[in-house]
Amino acid sequence: MLKNRISLVVGALLASGLCLADDAKVAPKGAAPAAAAAAPAAPGANVNIATVNGVAYPLDLFRMFFMERLQETQAQNDPAFQQQAFNEFMTMVVAAQEAQKRKLQDAPDVTAAIEVQRLKVLSNAALAAMAQDLKVTDDELKKAYEEVKKNAARTEFKARHILLKDEAAAKKVIKDLEKGADFGELAKKNSEVSTAKTDGGVLDWFDANSMPKPFADAVAKMKAGTNSKEPVQTQFGWHVINLQETRTGEPPSFEDAKQKLTALVQRQKLAVEVNKLREGAKVDLNEEVVKVTPKTDAAAPDAAPASPAKKDDKK
Template sequence: MRLNTQIIGALLLTGAAITAQAADPASVNGKPIKQSLVDYIVKDATARGQKVDDNIRAIILNKLISSELVAQEAQKSGLDKQSDFLAKEELMRRELLVNSYLQDYIKKNPISDATLKSEYDKYKAAMGDKEFKASHILVKTEQEAKDVIAQLAKGGDFAKIAKEKSLDPGSKEKGGDLGWFPPAAMVKPFSDAVSKLQKGSYTTTPVQTQFGWHVIKLEDARDAQPPAFDKVKDELRNSLQKQQLEKLVADLRAKAKIVDNSKTAVK
């Protein structure tokens, strides 16, 4: 005995509808809480190392139900039609889209270990082969720096003068102590002056930088001790990825037709 093909089709459609309804774990005033939302939250939590069991799934579903209830009330009050909300919604959607694209770009264009190692070698070269421990007294004018040098020449205590006169808040209370640093960590006029000093001596000529005038004392020097590759690997990767994304945006701007109508004409 043959079943009518129309009846079979109707049964299949009914079964598909029942399956679709069952796929969503809940509904609020007739609006379904999509299983895809639950799945995404579970996936995100799992990726962050959280163990998701039935209890956590129930909490996730309960929060989605509560948020849907509030969202429906917000829609009833017309908040979703207000200009501020629409602008914020557009900006958030754009930011999400941009971040998703940039993450995907980084994933598809990974920084190789060879590139990281090359960057590390450049980093070590920039650090130099020496590290210095120095103190300084920062003042506003060249004459003030000369007066400090004159005080030191008469036997003045460097640390005491630094506490009294230095304008550098980071080192002033420590008697001008800057700790250990590689030459690359300081602006060039400062590092050049330090590298010419003998241990225990200070600059007899004021050193000018964009921060003011310095009197510098070399406390000690040693061979450079750069951090191991594994310790700075992630930092180097982040730096290279930032450069990579900046270049991507610059290239997109270069190829795009951008019309800026915000600037008023100069009269």
């Protein structure tokens, strides 16, 4: 009989690599979970978290399941989540045992799915091991930092805007501005953006890449302290723009960026190593299944599945 409650301190267990103490027992059905002590596992000990219908399940198996669920759900590692994860693990165990009773492990689709998961796990393990072997030099980090600085050194804008439904309404607002009307007050009265009623159409600092192209192009031609002379149309409607300030974006310091730069360079180097593996592999394609296409400068792989190629939409 499967017991559905367990007393353990999963957070400490997983963080420290400790295993359950002998007194951490599965509680009878309906019993309230109690905090359990944790003790170091003896070297080489094969510690089980539970035995279900005569089959023992290692603690490490649950530990792996728990960490995956924690990552997937982004939940807080608290007693409620620990209990939930354990219950899910037990449900998975009994359902898997039922699948084996029904001989489902021999079904072609199940066999293929298991093999896909096996390949994923081995692939991820290999990539992690390869990444550990890759050393990142200071010169590589500095080169990557120069790219970060280049991208960060772009013009940023501080602006207000009034969004109108049609061009005629936008032109009327521009005329009112030319007569001396206050931009913020016009935004509160006329803008289709609900927040403009309180903030007068103020936008956060932005760069050209974060705005629709017509809006970004118009702002780039304006001088700080001026209004747009013509309405600007985007997919949202018609805009009247007031450019308040411009500034050049500042990159993070090298030290602040170092950790992310290391990960970036490591990924780039890993991609090169994986590509070498691809190029060095002896591949015999079944041409009845895979359509071989001539290699071009734009094509990355030598072979591609026989399906229609996607074309870039040109608008």
